[in-house]
Amino acid sequence: MTIFSSIFKPTLLIHEEKAKKNLRYINEKILSQGKQFRPHFKTHQSAEIGEWFRESGISKITVSSIDMANYFAENKWEDIFIAFPVNILQIEDIVHLSSRISLSLMFEDLETVSYIDNHLNNPISGWIKIDTGANRCGLKNSQFEQILLLAEKIQQSKNIEFKGLATHAGHTYRFNNKEEICRVYDQSVNNLLEIKNKLLVAGIPKVEISVGDTPSSRLVDDFGDVDELRPGNFLFYDIQQYQAGVCKLDEIAVTVVCPVVAVHLDQKEVVIYGGAIHLSKDTHRYTSSINAYGLITFPDQNGWYDHKVFGYIRSLSQEHGVVVFPEGIPENIKSGSLLCVLPAHSCLAVQEMHTFINLDGEKIFTMLS
Amino acid sequence: MTIFSSIFKPTLLIHEEKAKKNLRYINEKILSQGKQFRPHFKTHQSAEIGEWFRESGISKITVSSIDMANYFAENKWEDIFIAFPVNILQIEDIVHLSSRISLSLMFEDLETVSYIDNHLNNPISGWIKIDTGANRCGLKNSQFEQILLLAEKIQQSKNIEFKGLATHAGHTYRFNNKEEICRVYDQSVNNLLEIKNKLLVAGIPKVEISVGDTPSSRLVDDFGDVDELRPGNFLFYDIQQYQAGVCKLDEIAVTVVCPVVAVHLDQKEVVIYGGAIHLSKDTHRYTSSINAYGLITFPDQNGWYDHKVFGYIRSLSQEHGVVVFPEGIPENIKSGSLLCVLPAHSCLAVQEMHTFINLDGEKIFTMLS
Numbered sequence: 001m002t003i004f005s006s007i008f009k010p011t012l013l014i015h016e017e018k019a020k021k022n023l024r025y026i027n028e029k030i031l032s033q034g035k036q037f038r039p040h041f042k043t044h045q046s047a048e049i050g051e052w053f054r055e056s057g058i059s060k061i062t063v064s065s066i067d068m069a070n071y072f073a074e075n076k077w078e079d080i081f082i083a084f085p086v087n088i089l090q091i092e093d094i095v096h097l098s099s100r101i102s103l104s105l106m107f108e109d110l111e112t113v114s115y116i117d118n119h120l121n122n123p124i125s126g127w128i129k130i131d132t133g134a135n136r137c138g139l140k141n142s143q144f145e146q147i148l149l150l151a152e153k154i155q156q157s158k159n160i161e162f163k164g165l166a167t168h169a170g171h172t173y174r175f176n177n178k179e180e181i182c183r184v185y186d187q188s189v190n191n192l193l194e195i196k197n198k199l200l201v202a203g204i205p206k207v208e209i210s211v212g213d214t215p216s217s218r219l220v221d222d223f224g225d226v227d228e229l230r231p232g233n234f235l236f237y238d239i240q241q242y243q244a245g246v247c248k249l250d251e252i253a254v255t256v257v258c259p260v261v262a263v264h265l266d267q268k269e270v271v272i273y274g275g276a277i278h279l280s281k282d283t284h285r286y287t288s289s290i291n292a293y294g295l296i297t298f299p300d301q302n303g304w305y306d307h308k309v310f311g312y313i314r315s316l317s318q319e320h321g322v323v324v325f326p327e328g329i330p331e332n333i334k335s336g337s338l339l340c341v342l343p344a345h346s347c348l349a350v351q352e353m354h355t356f357i358n359l360d361g362e363k364i365f366t367m368l369s
Numbered sequence: 370m371t372i373f374s375s376i377f378k379p380t381l382l383i384h385e386e387k388a389k390k391n392l393r394y395i396n397e398k399i400l401s402q403g404k405q406f407r408p409h410f411k412t413h414q415s416a417e418i419g420e421w422f423r424e425s426g427i428s429k430i431t432v433s434s435i436d437m438a439n440y441f442a443e444n445k446w447e448d449i450f451i452a453f454p455v456n457i458l459q460i461e462d463i464v465h466l467s468s469r470i471s472l473s474l475m476f477e478d479l480e481t482v483s484y485i486d487n488h489l490n491n492p493i494s495g496w497i498k499i500d501t502g503a504n505r506c507g508l509k510n511s512q513f514e515q516i517l518l519l520a521e522k523i524q525q526s527k528n529i530e531f532k533g534l535a536t537h538a539g540h541t542y543r544f545n546n547k548e549e550i551c552r553v554y555d556q557s558v559n560n561l562l563e564i565k566n567k568l569l570v571a572g573i574p575k576v577e578i579s580v581g582d583t584p585s586s587r588l589v590d591d592f593g594d595v596d597e598l599r600p601g602n603f604l605f606y607d608i609q610q611y612q613a614g615v616c617k618l619d620e621i622a623v624t625v626v627c628p629v630v631a632v633h634l635d636q637k638e639v640v641i642y643g644g645a646i647h648l649s650k651d652t653h654r655y656t657s658s659i660n661a662y663g664l665i666t667f668p669d670q671n672g673w674y675d676h677k678v679f680g681y682i683r684s685l686s687q688e689h690g691v692v693v694f695p696e697g698i699p700e701n702i703k704s705g706s707l708l709c710v711l712p713a714h715s716c717l718a719v720q721e722m723h724t725f726i727n728l729d730g731e732k733i734f735t736m737l738s
Contacts, residue, residue: 008458009436042687064688065642067378084688085630087642088705089377108631112704136684136691137631137640170686261454262477262506271506273434273456277720281650315505317539318411318716319433319453322505335481336457347687351646 003361004257004299004338010278011257012353013340014364015303018253019235020052026217026234027056033223038062038081040212040232043347045366046356047075049235062212062230066090066097071367073101080104083168083212083230085129085137086112091119098122098159106166108139113153113160120159127166127210128154130195132188134170141191144198151204164208164227165192172215176244176285185216189224215246238346239284239295250306254356255340256349257299258321263334268325272339275319279341280348286312294341296323298330303359304340313341372730373626373668373707379647380626381722382709383733384672387622388604389421395586395603396425402592407431407450409581409601412716414735415725416444418604431581431599435459435466440736442470449473452537452581452599454498454506455481460488467491467528475535477508482522482529489528496535496579497523499564501557503539510560513567520573533577533596534561541584545613545654554585558593584615607715608653608664619675623725624709625718626668627690632703637694641708644688648710649717655681663710665692667699672728673709682710 003013023039030037039053040062050072053061060079063069069080070093081104086094094116097103104125107113113126128150131138139147154162169188172181189211196207211223212230214237223229236254237247258274279294286292296311297304311325323339333339343349350356356364363369372382392408399406408422409431419441422430429448432438438449439462450473455463463485466472473494476482482495497519500507508516523531538557541550558580565576580592581599583606592598605623606616627643648663655661665680666673680694692708702708712718719725725733732738 009456065378084642085640086704087378087628087630089628109704115705136686136689259456259458261456271454273453276649276651276717280645281717282645317505318720320505335455335478336484348645348650351687 002299002301003357003359006361007257007338009259010274010353012349012356013255013257013303014356014358015253016358018251019049022235022237022251022253023052023056026231027058030217030223030229035223035226036060036228038210038212038228038230039235040064040083040230041072042068043232043235044350045071045368046364047072047367048364050075050077062232066093068367069097069103073097078102081127081210081230082106083166086116088112088115091116095119095121098124104163107150107154108137110150110153113150113157117157117159123159123161125163126154126157126160127163130165130167130192132167132169132191133184134168136170138167141195144195147195148199148202148204151199155204162204164206164210165195166210167192169211169213169216172213173240173244175215178219178245181215181219181244181246182221185220186224189226193225214241215244218246233347236346236350238349239342239344240282242342243285249309249342252306252342252346254346254349255297255304255342256294256353257338258341260333260335260337260339263329265329268328270323270325270329270333270339272321272323272341273319274321274341276316277318278349278352279313279316279321279343280345280352281316282345282348284344290314292344293321294343296325297340297342299338299340309342371668371670372726372728375730376626376707378628379643379722381718381725382624382626382672383725383727384622385727387620388418391603391606391620391622392421392425395600396427399586399592399598404592404595405429405597407579407581407597407599408604409433409452409599410441411437412601412604413719414440414737415733416441416736417733419444419446431601435462437736438466438472442466447471450496450579450599451475452535455485457481457484460485464488464490467493473532476519476523477506479519479522482519482526486526486528492528492530494532495523495526495529496532499534499536499561501536501538501560502553503537505539507536510564513564516564517568517571517573520568524573531573533575533579534564535579536561538580538582538585541582542609542613544584547588547614550584550588550613550615554589555593558595562594583610584613587615602716605715605719607718608711608713609651611711612654618678618711621675621711621715623715623718624666624673624711625663625722626707627710629702629704629706629708632698634698637697638683639692639694639698639702639708641690641692641710642688643690643710645685646687647718647721648682648685648690648712649714649721650685651714651717653713659683661713662690663712665694666709666711668707668709678711
């Protein structure tokens with residue numbers, strides 16, 4: 001009897017041993033370079049999994065929404081960085097959070113700083129969001145005048161302590177080898193250091209640097225002159241990370257187990273009960289011309305077979321996935337068989353599935369459960 | 370005071386009047402041609418919205434999972450078609466459902482028919498799933514021998530009454546004008562009629578035809594010789610349907626209202642609190658070279674402005690969306706403003722958001738709430 005005999009529909013299986021090993025590796029790597037590790041909890045969104053981090057000595061965390069900050073504050077996390085532009089419409093929650101925990105917010109315009117400062121009764125930490133190339137949020141090096149004005153505005157505020165510069169070099173996700181990812185990391189950090197130096201020259205006394213993405217946290221040998229790292233995905237990894245050369249196949253720590261519901265031998269395809277509502281529609285590179293929605297392996301006694309993959313998901317609709325086995329469908333696969341889908345993007349698969357099951361069949365809840 | 374003064378974070382807003390009008394139109398169109406209307410409830414997944422259908426005289430419905438069948442069976446729907454290949458691992462639920470409602474299942478292999486028949490104690494209806502070109506599930510016209518064997522197997526079963534042929538011409542979603550969509554519909558129906566005639570010749574006494582997709586339900590003038598239609602998306606429509614010429618902009622009946630959290634004037638972009646976890650990562654054609662994740666309009670007193678759109682979402686991450694306003698950001702848009710995102714795919718946006726709010730601020734729950 002394995003866990004698979006109790007699985008009847010799409011199920012998010014977690015290999016705790018792998019996840020804990022992934023955590024140990026990154027934690028030790030970051031601490032050994034004397035940096036602050038502030039892991040991003042959006043990957044798991046689970047109070048119970050959060051305790052694994054606490055047991056590793058971690059007390060400061062990152063989240064991506066005010067709701068997530070509320071959830072982890074209720075679960076006794078007392079130092080939370082909301083790595084998302086401030087949503088001023090949730091001012092009541094922000095004020096309340098600032099009264100119970102050490103709260104860090106990220107700013108990129110003067111009006112938001114004023115608005116937040118005017119509403120607070122308790123101190124918080126303020127970071128300036130810098131865009132080092134991800135092209136999503138933040139101010140660019142070329143906007144140094146605005147950055148300086150913002151730093152000064154935060155310094156002059158009543159309730160916001162200026163901490164420094166934060167970035168998410170999300171463009172590391174666009175590359176697929178160590179050399180390129182390390183080059184992007186170095187460029188991103190150099191960019192931040194240049195801004196930092198200009199701020200110091202301009203009279204800002206202290207400027208910390210906070211960065212955070214899984215590819216560079218895993219692959220970069222020397223983090224350089226940064227103070228804090230905030231990766232999240234490293235806990236589970238996924239096929240996007242695997243294809244980018246960030247992790248090994250046997251380090252992926254979650255799978256969505258899906259029943260086969262139709263077998264099309266001639267097409268070398270099976271249909272699974274497992275669609276966009278279980279895996280998300282996020283994709284990964286499969287070949288240079290094919291994007292896929294996850295790769296396929298099989299259950300085994302110790303979890304799932306993790307030395308190679310056997311197929312890929314070529315299309316996903318709301319509840320269906322179509323799996324291609326390029327070398328033919330293994331003989332023992334039929335309707336009612338279970339396949340293990342290694343997801344394109346584990347954070348979004350967790351978001352879709354809400355609740356984990358571990359290999360002992362125990363549920364692990366998230367804030368979405 | 371409008372509903373928008375009570376919205377602080379991503380919110381799924383439903384325009385009930387539009388949705389009910391969409392329902393009325395399709396219902397009347399299908400009934401006026403003497404066809405059975407068996408709407409797909411995966412679009413809304415809501416018992417409360419289901420009642421709008423019941424009030425329109427509808428008593429037979431379609432769902433896409435056994436869990437969804439259970440939910441609607443609990444909400445007094447007594448005739449349910451599960452338009453998804455049978456997941457034999459959920460046999461207990463299937464047996465239980467068959468004891469309390471009129472259940473229709475879709476088959477494409479002999480083993481599954483035997484397996485289900487052997488476990489049932491109550492009669493159900495059995496359909497053969499035909500693939501008329503969507504290339505996802507089902508048997509093809511070229512596999513007529515298998516189709517005939519399957520029809521005979523179902524006829525000979527103890528508990529499964531053979532009903533006919535079911536298809537989802539999902540490939541209508543790949544076209545973007547009425548002519549092409551109608552051509553695909555006609556080809557699909559002709560394909561089914563050909564199989565039907567061969568089955569009749571081979572001695573199967575009665576073969577019904579059930580089809581279902583929103584593009585053809587809306588655009589085809591004469592449904593031809595089919596018995597039943599099972600569209601779902603027509604209730605809300607979305608940008609995929611709008612871009613395909615299936616609906617008008619002012620017929621889209623749901624929007625995800627998202628706060629602006631950063632404004633980048635130079636780039637003509639704003640960042641919204643609204644990401645993959647609110648909208649899904651499904652896309653729609655924006656221009657011939659750009660795919661987008663939804664189009665942008667603004668709140669107005671009667672819901673949202675529905676005569677034109679002003680921008681598109683160029684990228685989505687877990688919680689962020691980046692909106693481009695090609696003609697520049699309107700002056701009144703700043704951090705804290707609300708934008709209305711007309712979603713690429715409304716079914717998946719509902720799946721992500723779980724609960725609707727109507728224009729009066731009342732919540733409408735779904736099975737996911």
